[in-house]
Amino acid sequence: xxxxxxxxxxxxxxxxxxxxxxxxxxxxxxxxxxxxxxxxxxxxxxxxxxxxxxxxxxxxxxxxxxxxxxxxxxxxxxxxxxxxxxxxxxxxxxxxxxxxxxxxxxxxxxxxxxxxxxxxxxxxxxxxxxxxxxxxxxxxxxxxxxxxxxxxxxxxxxxxxxxxxxxxxxxxxxxxxxxxxxxxxxxxxxxxxxxxxxxxxxxxxxxxxx
Amino acid sequence: xxxxxxxxxxxxxxxxxxxxxxxxxxxxxxxxxxxxxxxxxxxxxxxxxxxxxxxxxxxxxxxxxxxxxxxxxxxxxxxxxxxxxxxxxxxxxxxxxxxxxxxxxxxxxxxxxxxxxxxxxxxxxxxxxxxxxxxxxxxxxxxxxxxxxxxxxxxxxxxxxxxxxxxxxxxxxxxxxxxxxxxxxxxxxxxxxxxxxxxxxxxxxxxxxxxxxxxxxxxxxxxxxxxxxxxxxxxxxxxxxxxxxxxxxxxxxxxxxxxxxxxxxxxxxxxxxxxxxxxxxxxxxxxxxxxxxxxxxxxxxxxxxxxxxxxxxxxxxxxxxxxxxxxxxxxxxxxxxxxxxxxxxxxxxxxxxxxxxxxxxxxxxxxxxxxxxxxxxxxxxxxxxxxxxxxxxxxxxxxxxxxxxxxxxxxxxxxxxxxxxxxxxxxxxxxxxxxxxxxxxxxxxxxxxxxxxxxxxxxxxxxxxxxxxxxxxxxxxxxxxxxxxx
Ligand code: B12
Numbered sequence: 001x002x003x004x005x006x007x008x009x010x011x012x013x014x015x016x017x018x019x020x021x022x023x024x025x026x027x028x029x030x031x032x033x034x035x036x037x038x039x040x041x042x043x044x045x046x047x048x049x050x051x052x053x054x055x056x057x058x059x060x061x062x063x064x065x066x067x068x069x070x071x072x073x074x075x076x077x078x079x080x081x082x083x084x085x086x087x088x089x090x091x092x093x094x095x096x097x098x099x100x101x102x103x104x105x106x107x108x109x110x111x112x113x114x115x116x117x118x119x120x121x122x123x124x125x126x127x128x129x130x131x132x133x134x135x136x137x138x139x140x141x142x143x144x145x146x147x148x149x150x151x152x153x154x155x156x157x158x159x160x161x162x163x164x165x166x167x168x169x170x171x172x173x174x175x176x177x178x179x180x181x182x183x184x185x186x187x188x189x190x191x192x193x194x195x196x197x198x199x200x201x202x203x204x205x206x207x208x209x210x
Numbered sequence: 211x212x213x214x215x216x217x218x219x220x221x222x223x224x225x226x227x228x229x230x231x232x233x234x235x236x237x238x239x240x241x242x243x244x245x246x247x248x249x250x251x252x253x254x255x256x257x258x259x260x261x262x263x264x265x266x267x268x269x270x271x272x273x274x275x276x277x278x279x280x281x282x283x284x285x286x287x288x289x290x291x292x293x294x295x296x297x298x299x300x301x302x303x304x305x306x307x308x309x310x311x312x313x314x315x316x317x318x319x320x321x322x323x324x325x326x327x328x329x330x331x332x333x334x335x336x337x338x339x340x341x342x343x344x345x346x347x348x349x350x351x352x353x354x355x356x357x358x359x360x361x362x363x364x365x366x367x368x369x370x371x372x373x374x375x376x377x378x379x380x381x382x383x384x385x386x387x388x389x390x391x392x393x394x395x396x397x398x399x400x401x402x403x404x405x406x407x408x409x410x411x412x413x414x415x416x417x418x419x420x421x422x423x424x425x426x427x428x429x430x431x432x433x434x435x436x437x438x439x440x441x442x443x444x445x446x447x448x449x450x451x452x453x454x455x456x457x458x459x460x461x462x463x464x465x466x467x468x469x470x471x472x473x474x475x476x477x478x479x480x481x482x483x484x485x486x487x488x489x490x491x492x493x494x495x496x497x498x499x500x501x502x503x504x505x506x507x508x509x510x511x512x513x514x515x516x517x518x519x520x521x522x523x524x525x526x527x528x529x530x531x532x533x534x535x536x537x538x539x540x541x542x543x544x545x546x547x548x549x550x551x552x553x554x555x556x557x558x559x560x561x562x563x564x565x566x567x568x569x570x571x572x573x574x575x576x577x578x579x580x581x582x583x584x585x586x587x588x589x590x591x592x593x594x595x596x597x598x599x600x601x602x603x604x605x606x607x608x609x610x611x612x613x614x615x616x617x618x619x620x621x622x623x624x625x626x627x628x629x630x631x632x633x634x635x636x637x638x639x640x641x642x643x644x645x646x647x648x649x650x651x652x653x654x655x656x657x658x659x660x661x662x663x664x665x666x667x668x669x670x671x672x673x674x675x676x677x678x679x680x681x682x683x684x685x686x687x688x689x690x691x692x693x694x695x696x
Contacts (some may be wrong), residue, residue: 059490098379100419103447107493150309150321151354151378178565179309196493 003029007040007072012048014064016071023072033079041069042088042116049115053198066114073116087118089208092134093144094122096155101148104177104197108144111197112204128158135163135171141208144200145190147177156180157188164189172207176200212298212588215549217508223515226453230460231268233416238265239465240417243424246469253472266468274471275464280517282435282478284342284372285403287393287665292341292372295480295519298551300586302544302579303374304334304572305526305560306344306409312561312568314652317531319566321350324692327361331368332662333569333655339579340558340572342407344374347567355686356679359385362406363679364694366393367672370665374437374556376409380421383428385682390434392674393667401433407480407521407554411439412462414447423469430470430477437480437521437554438466443495444505446488452505459485459509467518480554481513482521484564495563498528498539506543507550514551522547523564525557525575532570532648536561540571541578548582555579570651573658577627584625592619629654 003026010018019041026036048065051057073087091112095105102124109121120138122130135143143163145156156175163171173190185193191207194200218226238256241247241264251257254273256265281296293301310319311326327349334343345361352360358378365373366389377383387400394400410426412418418426429436440462442448444455463481470477486495486502496502506522513520525543529536540557547555558579559572593615594600603613610616630651632639639645645653676691683691 055491059493100413100421103443104493149378150348150350151357154354178563 003031004036004040004043007036008044008047011041011044011065011068011072012051014061014068016064016068019068019072020075023075027075027079033076037073037076037080037116041072045069045115049198049201062114063110066110069114069116088116088205089142090118090120090138090140091142091144091204092120092122092131092138092140093146094126094131095124095146095148096152096159097125097127098155099147099149099152100124101146101177104148105144105146107197108146108176108194108200111201112144115201115205117201117204128155128162131159132162132166132168136166136168140171142172142174142204144174144176144204147175147180150179153177153179153184156190160189172204172210174200174203174207211590212551212586213549214298214551215507215546216511217504218511220515222453223512226457226460226512227516229457230464231271233457233461234266234271234465234468235268236265237416238263239412239462241423241469242418243420246418246423246427246473249427249472250469255468255472264465266465271464271468274468275516275518277471277475278467278518279476279478281519282404284407284435285405286370286372287366287405287667288370289394289399289403293554295478295553298586299553300548300551300555300583301341301553302339302525302555302558302575303342304340304344304346305523305557305564305567306346306374307376308347308560308565308567310562310566311347312532312566312570314570314655319530319562322347322567323351324349324364324694327364328368328694329655329659330567330569330572331365333572333658335369335371336658336661337573337576339576339583340371342372342374342554343369344556345376346559349692351692353683353686353688355379356382356385356683356688358382359389359682360679360691362386362389363675366390367675367694368664372404373406374409374554375406377425378421380424380428383425385678387428387432387434388678389675392671392678397432404433404435404478407435407437409439409482410436410466411441412466414440414442414462415458416462416465418465418469426466426469427473430474433477435478435480436466436470437482438463439482439484439521439523440466441484441486441495444485444487444501445490448485452501452508455485455505456508456512459483459505460512463509463513479518480521481510481516481518482523482554483509484523485509494528496528497523497526497557497560497564498535498543500542503543503546506552507546510547510550510552519553520551521554521556522552523556524552525555525578526560526564527571528561528563530562530566532561532568532574532651536571537574537578540575541581544575544578544582545585548586551586569655570648573651573654574630574647577631580625580627592622 174192182193192203284293311322442458448455506524510520524547527536527539558575
């Protein structure tokens with residue numbers, strides 16, 4: 001079997017040691033880090049994502065695969081140069097100011113990393129200015145915000161408005177959490193809404209591709 | 211004999227409590243509030259200020275349990291007793307703080323308004339098996355900084371029952387206390403006759419946020435009872451096994467007991483929680499899961515073993531509509547909770563993972579609660595022995611419908627649910643319109659609204675409630691409150 005397929009297969013079963021060893025082997029065979037990432041790791045994660053969506057596997061299986069992915073990524077990251085396929089994109093995430101609910105946001109972060117995104121997690125109770133400043137400084141493509149309280153939803157709009165006011169119109173925004181919805185995203189001018197970690201990955205992938 | 215349900219042998223309870231003790235002593239809890247940390251340090255806890263951690267020895271925990279009241283009462287707005295949180299007494303309260311309500315016209319979930327909240331209070335005020343109001347959802351038509359105090363304001367203005375509530379910020383506590391003072395008249399009167407219970411949530415695993423730890427201290431110092439709501443999520447933010455989750459829940463809840471009792475020895479508290487399993491297929495926290503309910507009942511056993519009255523988020527459903535799932539999950543929870551003797555049962559009306567209240571469901575659940583309350587009154591002999599005379603009477607009279615014995619015991623022995631639960635024969639049901647459960651629930655709500663009477667307050671109390679709320683709203687730039695019925 002092709003070594004990239006093998007990486008993908010071991011990744012799907014969450015075997016991090018094998019994935020790392022095979023990544024090492026692939027590098028020895030002079031495969032480019034970008035190809036290993038794209039055709040081995042990211043391809044494997046795409047399969048995992050589909051299986052999870054279809055209830056063939058459960059969240060822990062996805063997280064194991066994500067962990068294997070992260071391990072191999074650490075190895076590849078310094079080797080990715082020039083226009084070689086970089087990470088899928090850079091995403092700044094956080095739970096908005098006044099809100100301490102971070103379980104869902106953390107899960108979204110784990111899944112995004114697992115899918116191959118570079119994630120900067122600002123934690124919980126994050127002031128709008130910090131989302132905006134970080135997105136600018138880190139040249140992020142996407143800002144993802146989480147809120148679980150009726151009282152903190154409006155902070156999301158502040159972030160969207162502030163990004164616009166700062167001229168960061170190329171930064172896409174996506175929101176999530178129990179009180180918000182696709183309608184609310186439209187209402188505040190956010191680009192998209194995700195209802196769980198799987199949909200977060202899907203939506204953010206689309207936003208980055210557009 | 212009162213029927214009771216038991217999941218844990220005493221030996222297992224002892225082990226769970228001992229293991230929780232080791233966790234509190236070795237790992238401690240993170241407390242993100244310097245004042246609360248200082249309070250703990252001054253009163254015998256070992257504190258690492260740099261790491262914001264407090265460590266509690268088994269001795270300290272024992273000392274705090276010793277000052278905790280084994281029972282306490284709640285009183286309605288007139289000062290009449292309504293709740294006796296003692297022994298296996300059971301009281302129901304609506305599930306609280308929903309994000310949405312289920313609109314009865316459209317059947318869709320939406321953000322609630324002041325008008326919805328007033329409707330809710332008018333209904334719950336008359337539901338005979340729901341002992342207290344809770345601040346069941348958040349009206350979205352006021353400034354978000356007053357959305358927690360505003361629901362308490364409406365509850366006190368329109369309702370008579372005590373209120374299960376809580377704050378979202380440190381600042382809101384003052385006005386939420388002052389609204390209660392307006393009703394009771396003085397701080398001493400409020401302390402003597404508590405009107406509310408405040409939910410205070412530690413953050414699993416083993417953490418107290420700045421806001422919630424401060425809330426515990428503020429409540430206890432004003433004599434306001436607290437209920438600790440730890441939410442370990444089995445398999446995610448807690449061990450996957452129910453015993454492992456119970457150990458963590460015990461440690462988290464005992465840490466609340468320590469904070470409360472050191473802040474104010476003798477402070478009334480409920481040993482509560484809202485643990486859940488984590489559904490790894492959907493990334494949700496199902497309140498209708500059987501394991502969630504088992505964990506609730508088991509930690510209540512632990513709380514009672516420690517000598518404290520208890521609370522749980524149980525008898526709610528994750529359904530999105532008033533459907534069969536909504537009924538079965540709520541009824542199963544109410545039954546198990548009542549059999550366990552959980553003193554304050556938070557749940558009725560709630561759908562969709564604690565995030566949606568439905569008035570239709572609330573009036574249905576009221577009847578479910580009625581059945582559960584009947585269930586735990588058990589089976590008792592009442593002038594049943596010797597049995598011979600009664601059977602002789604039956605043979606002679608051909609029936610017992612008008613027997614003195616029947617008339618004496620009918621209403622004690624038989625609980626009559628309705629009008630939401632239907633027991634008409636089919637022909638009569640059809641003749642009366644063949645109404646669905648949702649239609650019967652709606653009709654019941656309309657009847658209750660027609661019969662509603664406002665609390666018999668002196669006009670000064672009413673004026674003062676309004677003045678305090680308006681003052682609070684102006685602090686956040688809201689000049690007028692939304693319109694509300696007289
Ligand atoms: C667990 C929990 C807590 C825990 C939080 C622990 C933690 N570290 O996060 C604790 C106990 C600390 C807590 C505290 C409080 N809580 Co709380 N809590 C919950 C509960 C039960 C579950 C939330 C959860 O973790 N779900 C599991 C995760 C996996 O799901 P999720 O968060 O929805 O996230 C998923 C999606 O939404 C999406 N998503 C989330 N974020 C993002 C972001 C992006 C970019 C995308 C694309 C997608 C996405 O993907 C996630 C993964 O699937 C909810 C009920 C509910 N229905 O949500 C109440 C709930 C949100 N809490 C509530 C309340 C009232 C509070 C308190 C104010 C209570 C109090 N009086 O102290 C405090 C809040 C303090 C504060 N200032 O924040 C209310 C909200 C009421 C309201 N109308 O605003 C709720 C609805 C429960 C209730 N009815 O009382 N809570």
